Amino acid sequence: MQPLPPAESLTQRLADSGLRATPQREVVYSVLLRKRDHPTAEEVFARVKSELPTISLATVYNCLETLVQCELVRAVNFERSPTRYCPNLRPHAHFHDDQTGRTYDIDLPPAVLAEVNQVLPAGFDASSVEITFRGQARPAS
Amino acid sequence: MQPLPPAESLTQRLADSGLRATPQREVVYSVLLRKRDHPTAEEVFARVKSELPTISLATVYNCLETLVQCELVRAVNFERSPTRYCPNLRPHAHFHDDQTGRTYDIDLPPAVLAEVNQVLPAGFDASSVEITFRGQARPAS
DNA sequence: ACCTTATTTGGAATAATTCCAATTCCAAGT
DNA sequence: ACTTGGAATTGGAATTATTCCAAATAAGGT
Numbered sequence: 001m002q003p004l005p006p007a008e009s010l011t012q013r014l015a016d017s018g019l020r021a022t023p024q025r026e027v028v029y030s031v032l033l034r035k036r037d038h039p040t041a042e043e044v045f046a047r048v049k050s051e052l053p054t055i056s057l058a059t060v061y062n063c064l065e066t067l068v069q070c071e072l073v074r075a076v077n078f079e080r081s082p083t084r085y086c087p088n089l090r091p092h093a094h095f096h097d098d099q100t101g102r103t104y105d106i107d108l109p110p111a112v113l114a115e116v117n118q119v120l121p122a123g124f125d126a127s128s129v130e131i132t133f134r135g136q137a138r139p140a141s
Numbered sequence: 142m143q144p145l146p147p148a149e150s151l152t153q154r155l156a157d158s159g160l161r162a163t164p165q166r167e168v169v170y171s172v173l174l175r176k177r178d179h180p181t182a183e184e185v186f187a188r189v190k191s192e193l194p195t196i197s198l199a200t201v202y203n204c205l206e207t208l209v210q211c212e213l214v215r216a217v218n219f220e221r222s223p224t225r226y227c228p229n230l231r232p233h234a235h236f237h238d239d240q241t242g243r244t245y246d247i248d249l250p251p252a253v254l255a256e257v258n259q260v261l262p263a264g265f266d267a268s269s270v271e272i273t274f275r276g277q278a279r280p281a282s
Numbered sequence: 283a284c285c286t287t288a289t290t291t292g293g294a295a296t297a298a299t300t301c302c303a304a305t306t307c308c309a310a311g312t
Numbered sequence: 313a314c315t316t317g318g319a320a321t322t323g324g325a326a327t328t329a330t331t332c333c334a335a336a337t338a339a340g341g342t
Binding site for chain 1: 218221236253257259261263264265269273275278279
């Protein structure tokens with residue numbers, strides 16, 4: 001079990017960007033933290049509804065986008081399937097199980113990250129790198 | 142300049158999969174080989190039209206899908222933007238320039254690929270890995 | 283309280299892709 | 313050559329995820 005980010009970081013991060021901590025944003029974020037199974041926007045929508053029955057799908061998209069902007073959440077894209085959302089802030093790759101469709105986080109040691117960045121020729125300045133595996137998973141844990 | 146794959150490999154690969162070498166498939170493939178700028182399906186459609194004015198967009202999608210199945214072409218996805226197509230068969234990553242939108246191939250040495258695969262815990266069996274950089278490019282060549 | 287701006291909302295619009303049913307095209311067997 | 317069955321193509325409709333938009337609501341600073 002990894003340490004979770006402190007709960008107050010949302011309000012903090014939003015404030016840093018001059019944004020407000022609304023109930024919608026808080027619930028969307030808490031839903032992501034509660035069940036870290038890389039839900040789609042629709043899935044987040046369904047989960048948030050039980051707490052905020054009148055929230056709209058557009059708002060869920062807005063909140064998710066805001067959280068991504070604040071760097072509290074990562075948007076994960078796999079092929080052409082709907083975007084999934086991930087509150088894991090540690091450097092990690094994603095593993096997509098072709099059979100089950102489940103997505104797993106794979107921690108990336110700094111050394112590997114460094115080596116991957118080495119492959120860039122002069123003149124290429126990367127602001128981010130995304131590593132995605134596909135295959136079959138039979139995770140131990 | 143890298144060696145191009147032999148021209149006859151299309152017919153060969155298709156036959157291997159029990160598929161036919163149609164004019165549409167040939168022209169779509171040749172268009173990809175001729176200008177390797179990671180075009181979208183719409184862009185391929187536009188280029189193919191000059192040679193086959195009556196081809197339909199659906200056929201372009203079909204042909205591209207077929208080429209991907211035959212492993213002659215890779216489908217490249219960036220965020221939510223349209224899929225791009227790439228006939229480079231060497232192991233390589235992609236670099237997406239945020240300013241220009243251009244995509245560059247970055248060769249991946251086998252050693253790096255090996256190290257990246259090392260990060261997978263026991264029980265994860267990857268059939269492929271996708272590495273994508275985003276940032277700013279000022280390529281030497 | 284008031285004003286200004288941020289945020290939310292529902293519905294319409296968009297964009298990329300896929301689906302579908304109707305031809306058309308081949309290739310193999312007679 | 314002629315048929316025939318499956319493959320491939322075609323145009324258009326449908327789907328899906330997401331974004332856009334304009335109106336309504338909420339919230340913080342004065």
